[in-house]
Amino acid sequence: xxxxxxxxxxxxxxxxxxxxxxxxxxxxxxxxxxxxxxxxxxxxxxxxxxxxxxxxxxxxxxxxxxxxxxxxxxxxxxxxxxxxxxxxxxxxxxxxxxxxxxxxxxxxxxxxxxxxxxxxxxxxxxxxxxxxxxxxxxxxxxxxxxxxxxxxxxxxxxxxxxxxxxxxxxxxxxxxxxxxxxxxxxxxxxxxxxxxxxxxxxxxxxxxxxxxxxxxxxxxxxxxxxxxxxxxxxxxxxxxxxxxxxxxxxxxxxxxxxxxxxxxxxxxxxxxxxxxxxxxxxxxxxxxxxxxxxxxxxxxxxxxxxxxxxxxxxxxxxxxxxxxxxxxxxxxxxxxxxxxxxxxxxxxxxxxxxxxxxxxxxxxxxxxxxxxxxxxxxxxxxxxxxxxxxxxxxxxxxxxxxxxxxxxxxxxxxxxxxxxxxxxxxxxxxxxxxxxxxxxxxxxxxxxxxxxxxxxxxxxxxxxxxxxxxxxxxxxxxxxxxxxxxxxxxxxxxxxxxxxxxxxxxxxxxxxxxxxxxxxxxxxxxxxxxxxxxxxxxxxxxxxxxxxxxxxxxxxxxxxxxxxxxxxxxxxxxxxxxxxxxxxxxxxxxxxxxxxxxxxxxxxxxxxxxxxxxxxxxxxxxxxxxxxxxxxxxxxxxxxxxxxxxxxxxxxxxxxxxxxxxxxxxxxxxxxxxxxxxxxxxxx
Amino acid sequence: xxxxxxxxxxxxxxxxxxxxxxxxxxxxxxxxxxxxxxxxxxxxxxxxxxxxxxxxxxxxxxxxxxxxxxxxxxxxxxxxxxxxxxxxxxxxxxxxxxxxxxxxxxxxxxxxxxxxxxxxxxxxxxxxxxxxxxxxxxxxxxxxxxxxxxxxxxxxxxxxxxxxxxxxxxxxxxxxxxxxxxxxxxxxxxxxxxxxxxxxxxxxxxxxxxxxxxxxxxxxxxxxxxxxxxxxxxxxxxxxxxxxxxxxxxxxxxxxxxxxxxxxxxxxxxxx
Numbered sequence: 016x017x018x019x020x021x022x023x024x025x026x027x028x029x030x031x032x033x034x035x036x037x038x039x040x041x042x043x044x045x046x047x048x049x050x051x052x053x054x055x056x057x058x059x060x061x062x063x064x065x066x067x068x069x070x071x072x073x074x075x076x077x078x079x080x081x082x083x084x085x086x087x088x089x090x091x092x093x094x095x096x097x098x099x100x101x102x103x104x105x106x107x108x109x110x111x112x113x114x115x116x117x118x119x120x121x122x123x124x125x126x127x128x129x130x131x132x133x134x135x136x137x138x139x140x141x142x143x144x145x146x147x148x149x150x151x152x153x154x155x156x157x158x159x160x161x162x163x164x165x166x167x168x169x170x171x172x173x174x175x176x177x178x179x180x181x182x183x184x185x186x187x188x189x190x191x192x193x194x195x196x197x198x199x200x201x202x203x204x205x206x207x208x209x210x211x212x213x214x215x216x217x218x219x220x221x222x223x224x225x226x227x228x229x230x231x232x233x234x235x236x237x238x239x240x241x242x243x244x245x246x247x248x249x250x251x252x253x254x255x256x257x258x259x260x261x262x263x264x265x266x267x268x269x270x271x272x273x274x275x276x277x278x279x280x281x282x283x284x285x286x287x288x289x290x291x292x293x294x295x296x297x298x299x300x301x302x303x304x305x306x307x308x309x310x311x312x313x314x315x316x317x318x319x320x321x322x323x324x325x326x327x328x329x330x331x332x333x334x335x336x337x338x339x340x341x342x343x344x345x346x347x348x349x350x351x352x353x354x355x356x357x358x359x360x361x362x363x364x365x366x367x368x369x370x371x372x373x374x375x376x377x378x379x380x381x382x383x384x385x386x387x388x389x390x391x392x393x394x395x396x397x398x399x400x401x402x403x404x405x406x407x408x409x410x411x412x413x414x415x416x417x418x419x420x421x422x423x424x425x426x427x428x429x430x431x432x433x434x435x436x437x438x439x440x441x442x443x444x445x446x447x448x449x450x451x452x453x454x455x456x457x458x459x460x461x462x463x464x465x466x467x468x469x470x471x472x473x474x475x476x477x478x479x480x481x482x483x484x485x486x487x488x489x490x491x492x493x494x495x496x497x498x499x500x501x502x503x504x505x506x507x508x509x510x511x512x513x514x515x516x517x518x519x520x521x522x523x524x525x526x527x528x529x530x531x532x533x534x535x536x537x538x539x540x541x542x543x544x545x546x547x548x549x550x551x552x553x554x555x556x557x558x559x560x561x562x563x564x565x566x567x568x569x570x571x572x573x574x575x576x577x578x579x580x581x582x583x584x585x586x587x588x589x590x591x592x593x594x595x596x597x598x599x600x601x602x603x604x605x606x607x608x609x610x611x612x613x614x615x616x617x618x619x620x621x622x623x624x625x626x627x628x629x630x631x632x633x634x635x636x637x638x639x640x641x642x643x644x645x646x647x648x649x650x651x652x653x654x655x656x657x658x659x660x661x662x663x664x665x666x667x668x669x670x671x672x673x674x675x676x677x678x679x680x681x682x683x684x685x686x687x688x689x690x691x692x693x694x695x696x697x698x699x
Numbered sequence: 700x701x702x703x704x705x706x707x708x709x710x711x712x713x714x715x716x717x718x719x720x721x722x723x724x725x726x727x728x729x730x731x732x733x734x735x736x737x738x739x740x741x742x743x744x745x746x747x748x749x750x751x752x753x754x755x756x757x758x759x760x761x762x763x764x765x766x767x768x769x770x771x772x773x774x775x776x777x778x779x780x781x782x783x784x785x786x787x788x789x790x791x792x793x794x795x796x797x798x799x800x801x802x803x804x805x806x807x808x809x810x811x812x813x814x815x816x817x818x819x820x821x822x823x824x825x826x827x828x829x830x831x832x833x834x835x836x837x838x839x840x841x842x843x844x845x846x847x848x849x850x851x852x853x854x855x856x857x858x859x860x861x862x863x864x865x866x867x868x869x870x871x872x873x874x875x876x877x878x879x880x881x882x883x884x885x886x887x888x889x890x891x892x893x894x895x896x897x898x899x900x901x902x903x904x905x906x907x908x909x910x911x912x913x914x915x916x917x918x919x920x921x922x923x924x925x926x927x928x929x930x931x932x933x934x935x936x937x938x939x940x941x942x943x944x945x946x947x948x949x950x951x952x953x954x955x956x957x958x959x960x961x962x963x964x965x966x967x968x969x970x971x
Contacts, residue, residue, distance in 0.1 A: 326726055327725075330726075430737065496740060561754060592752070
């Protein structure tokens with residue numbers, strides 16, 4: 016589109032025509048075109064303004080764009096354009112900073128808007144001039160400078176902001192306080208204390224106490240939990256949590272003691288904050304109630320379990336009560352709806368030995384018969400955890416209840432089976448008697464296999480071998496899975512090898528897994544043939560991916576070097592599931608000759624294969640192996656970079672260390688940063 | 700569930716259906732998916748991740764996940780002010796448009812859950828008297844089979860009627876075991892299908908529409924999935940078609956392809 020045409024279209028009454036005209040503005044960088052775009056930033060339509068901002072910020076010469084935008088800051092007649100110019104300058108970013116700093120000095124355009132733009136950009140070069148602006152004669156400018164320094168996020172600004180707390184006007188002092196809070200700056204308590212008495216500053220001053228790190232502020236903070244102003248109460252909540260996180264364990268304990276001894280009004284204030292619209296505040300309030308450990312607040316915390324955004328914190332808070340929570344929670348249960356009952360049952364095992372109280376276990380045993388599956392399954396899991404950790408009280412109730420629950424639908428039966436298996440580790444005879452009396456037949460047979468798999472002994476193998484021949488594929492699979500936990504003997508190996516020919520995929524896969532878990536070396540040739548599938552010459556071979564994958568993993572676990580040909584053949588397979596397992600197992604069993612295969616694995620299309628290759632190369636001593644893993648630190652996927660960092664943790668060479676450090680400088684992903692930091696720390 | 704396992708599984712769920720869980724919802728995801736480990740006889744969430752990546756039966760598992768992680772709370776005549784705008788301003792404007800073959804109306808309830816919104820739209824259209832029922836097609840989609848089954852059945856308990864005028868209840872519903880069932884004349888105007896909003900092949904099955912309702916659905920998506928969904932809505936709307944979002948939702952930072960339409964009762968978006 017010619018510029019004149021664009022200019023005419025931008026005058027059109029039709030918003031769509033104006034919006035479309037912007038697309039026609041030439042991208043060749045002519046100044047006149049830039050001016051048209053800046054002009055369009057003042058359009059009455061937000062769509063046109065947004066599109067114009069987008070075009071300006073994509074201008075090929077950012078400094079030129081910045082100059083045009085700064086001129087627009089001086090327009091008093093079109094506020095929309097001015098505001099859009101601030102937004103656009105923020106997007107242009109660092110190239111605009113020198114011009115903005117000049118404009119701040121010269122003062123031809125609105126200095127306040129220049130300051131706003133500098134705050135959005137966040138460049139450290141602005142700290143000095145903005146700190147100087149804190150002493151400007153204009154109060155609005157002082158406040159804007161304080162706000163911008165808060166956005167800049169540079170700690171060099173802290174002294175100037177702290178000095179501004181002594182300024183004459185409230186606006187500047189408030190802006191400075193808020194900026195200091197944004198920076199998380201530690202302002203001494205003796206400076207903050209007088210500000211608590213100023214209503215306009217109270218909320219921000221309370222928040223600042225959270226960063227002060229001074230236990231002497233505790234009485235003020237606890238008292239503020241009962242403040243009439245909601246803002247002050249919420250600031251106190253946030254501050255107490257922040258303080259708790261930053262101080263020593265002795266001081267944390269002091270905070271908790273203060274909360275425990277807090278007056279009822281303070282606890283009421285905390286409970287009221289549980290209803291805040293802010294999830295962060297609800298979580299903070301829940302944490303504080305956990306530290307307070309006051310029984311009267313348990314019902315409120317209980318209700319907070321309904322909120323999925325705060326469930327974990329609410330549960331942790333209730334667990335913090337310890338054994339004191341057991342009886343009140345037990346009393347609450349009958350009145351609660353099924354979902355909430357399930358949540359309470361789940362946290363009961365975390366209450367320690369009190370959870371093993373006979374009354375509580377009887378409650379849980381009865382709950383396994385609950386009509387609703389969620390609380391029934393949760394009760395079963397809880398019994399399993401309690402039984403495993405501290406043992407169940409004497410009496411048939413809990414175990415019998417779990418046995419009955421095996422006849423329920425899926426998740427209840429699964430939970431009951433897992434629980435019986437866990438309990439059987441301590442109370443084998445009791446569990447085994449029930450299993451033996453019933454036998455492995457019928458609908459609950461597969462679940463009983465799971466029980467035996469978890470707690471069974473060598474003498475139970477015979478029963479399971481019988482189930483491996485059953486007509487039900489579900490039972491055969493369960494039997495194979497269970498056998499993997501009971502130790503090997505030739506008869507078991509033979510039966511499981513034969514089960515590699517089962518007509519059911521799930522049984523074949525389970526048999527392969529079991530052979531791997533048992534370390535059955537005699538099964539290696541059979542497993543290798545299964546793993547290679549039809550690519551291996553001769554006879555019918557298993558082409559089902561889950562079976563081949565299971566066989567491949569089993570080969571690696573068995574550790575027989577005879578498996579290496581199969582592993583090498585599959586390490587470059589296009590199927591990521593197979594390649595990743597083969598690469599992982601080559602990492603364990605392979606030789607120096609396998610390094611080229613591992614290097615090739617780093618270029619696989621499937622990221623699981625790439626990660627396996629990186630981990631495998633991490634175990635190699637050669638410089639080329641380390642170099643390849645270092646390169647993987649720059650992979651586009653965060654999980655690959657994390658795997659590479661973890662793989663380098665054991666290397667001691669300087670090049671790896673340098674690579675980790677260099678990556679840490681630029682890495683934005685928190686999980687990857689954690690892995691790199693840990694790797695560096697591990698190396699010493 | 701470690702943070703790494705959570706992110707890997709979350710990314711897979713997001714790629715499948717657009718739904719995104721922030722880091723602080725790890726606990727929730729753990730609770731909702733933990734029973735799947737036992738059901739699939741898996742030991743760890745790392746195993747579960749591999750199952751979702753590679754198992755030939757993984758599609759069924761993704762559908763199971765959808766049933767467990769989607770929130771489907773809704774009711775009839777939700778956000779009444781917006782429905783007033785639809786009935787009093789949007790419907791008359793569409794009815795007044797000259798069209799070959801006469802007046803007709805097509806509406807898409809995107810993310811319809813158990814169907815209350817789609818049936819509400821049908822009732823409002825009938826109440827307006829502006830269109831012959833045979834010329835009206837309302838499509839409802841959701842990714843969850845369970846709620847679609849409820850929608851097809853059309854029987855609702857009291858909670859679904861918390862905002863429903865009694866006269867609508869009497870006129871458009873009849874008593875049924877479990878609550879009230881939508882009458883046939885309303886159900887005849889509505890079709891339901893299992894369509895994933897970010898699956899272009901699925902969405903291609905829908906015709907062009909005059910109005911799209913997508914309320915309190917996009918809030919569960921990440922930014923990229925929201926953009927894709929909004930792009931899809933744009934492609935599915937006729938010129939002059941309307942997009943109605945939830946009261947706390949907007950297209951800011953998602954799209955400038957829609958114009959903002961100031962109606963008496965609401966702000967809505969329109970495809971120019």
